[in-house]
Amino acid sequence: MTDGHADRPPDQPLAEADLTGSAVGFAHTLRAAGVDASPDRVHAFLEALTELPATNRSAVYWAGRLTLCADPDDLDRYDRVFAAFFDGVTAHARSTTRRQVRLGADAISSTPAPGGSPDDDGPTLQTITRNASAIEQLRERDIADLDAQERRELDRLLATFALPGEQRRTRRRSPAGRGSVDRRRTIRAMLAAGGEAGPLAFDAPRTRPRPVVLLVDVSGSMSGYADALLRFAHAAARRTSGRTEVFTLGTRLTRVTEELSHRDPDTAMRAVSSAIPDWEGGTRLGVTLKDFLDRWGQRGTARGAVVVVLSDGWETGDVADLGAQMQRLSRLAHRVVWANPRVARPGFAPTAGGMAASLPWCDQLVEGHSLAALEALARTVAGATAETSRGSRRRRMVAGGATAAGQLVGAGSAGTASVAAGAVAAGTDHPPDATIPGGTPRA
């Protein structure tokens, strides 16, 4: 990392060469803070500066923000880096740059710095650096590379996700044997025949797989399952049909779709673990779910999607809030599936505050504690239970209240039973031993 460009205070009038130098140095700092200020963007930044009074602070600010940022999440970081870089005192220019670099890494740490929280505005260079390296070790410990067994399991999950998924009609049409008359193709055929009328061509609406949204709880109570669930999410994100978005819930919301797009599971897991700031922290499901719905869900990510919540439903915040947000979610999504690792435990009843409040708004409650259960879940996500009528199921749950819901997932685990039925109904080419979500001996 070369941050020598920052040695000169950029708020003094600059010569052309210095301008380029500062711009490049500024971009370096931004990159370290997590803004993707790529070279072509820097070029655009410089180009914009030539059209604006470059000594004007506001002009430089806006030129940089317009060209170097690409996401509302970038704007905060940009503001921070801009303030540090251009308003920093000359003597501290270098260390300011460093600190921003470390703050970028620190903002994604799992443990608060010994000397203060990551948002602490006055940490010294030394503590931050030490803290950052400690985190590095922690991560190495947390995320072990997959062994052969786990890879095989992952491959099986992947194969399950190769199922076509639940379909929705799109507005695009494609040629079909029957349907409505495809005027354009008919006329084109006539044109080719020199204007002679020929047989009619038909088309029908195309279908596309519904998007899938996974909300993975990475709070402390889920620590035993989070790795497996994230691997599951990785398999889901790599499915070839349809779009998959993955978010993690804990004390805050993190979008990890990008991180999971690596093909190699080890690389993806490392990227994810470094992106999640609230690993094994508390659970504020209601707040993070609201965050998801406000920022993504209601705008379109959850609309018409199959939403899977992977959580134990232990909520430290207000349970009523969680219920209200689940209601919102269920109104947006096509289907809400809740996978709870604790469902399979003997004597489980969804009485834990969060789970009980959410259950009326879930279309399905399935178990999520073992590989077999995850495979079943994958099949559920891929649409094997599409025949489960959402409306009737929900009405049943609402009508019966908590007791009926308790029976539903009680001894026989009706949710999983329907998964099994659906898997059979889907008639996929899976080996019979893969379709045993109900009665598998568990690890």
Next chain:
Amino acid sequence: MSDRSSEDDQGRGLTPPPAPPPAPTPPPAPADRLPDGITDPAGLAVRLEEHGYLADDGLATAAYLALVLRRPLFLEGDAGVGKTAIAQVLADVIAAPLIRLQCYEGIDASQALYDWNFPRQVLHLRSAEAAGRSAAVDPDLDARSAAAELEAELYDRRFLVARPILQALEQSPSVLLIDEVDRADDEFEALLLEVLSEFTISIPELGTIRPTTPPLVILTSNRTREVHDALKRRCYYHWVDHPGFDREVAIVRSRMPGVGEELAREVVTAVQLLREQDLLKPPGVAETLDWTEALVALGADHLDADVATRTLGSVLKFREDQERARQMDMGPMVARAVVGGA
């Protein structure tokens, strides 16, 4: 452009052989593309204000750079903050036509770029046949070349249906608004990428269409999904925020000159309070204007609790939000804020 073509027509009238194709003109210098009086973002902001749009520093800078450097402008923000309106106003400022392409799921090239008018082509074919042209048009030509000529005629410009992007390139200088690009699918983004980086459209049967001045392109997104980075990289990215109090009052006043200062302040205070209330859908500027309009239509010159409750449907479109607002008891809050703010 139109001047030159009319000259060509005159020239063709005087001398029988067709005039040689006009030499490609070098792209005009940036300064030539701007209307008079705009030399910096502040100048543009003044002109935008004259046309009824109050832009803040960021948006004015973004629009200025987009105008000067002809880089597309990517506007993202909550619904109703004026992303679409800026395109119309910019078109007015530079006196160019506004061409709008509304994106939706499933939009493809034939709806965005161009399409051949097949029915007309068939009609042309039939009428040529009826006139017995293939033999009679020129006795020197053999049947094969006559057919080739007829085929070439079929792919003439007049049978091409220009969709918004082609229209924008043909009518340049123009403002092309690609609205709600996040609703289109990924494949469509790839198509846009191609068009926006080159500002040309290649039609296999007709050749490449290249405007003298690239159009000013404005893309808007409500962020229903993440637009691909490659597309954003070619654009200036601007996040449009809700305006501050004074700016919003000024917007209401300038869009509805008949509204009294007091009513405008009260409505904006109430809306800004609502925005802080953690609602499912915080009201945007569009809702502020709708509300004011509703109040004016009811003949209210003050915002009191009664009339506010009755017209709440023009600001808040969720039942939960409305219930929440009713519990807030806005009347005293508005009064207090107006007194405090004035």
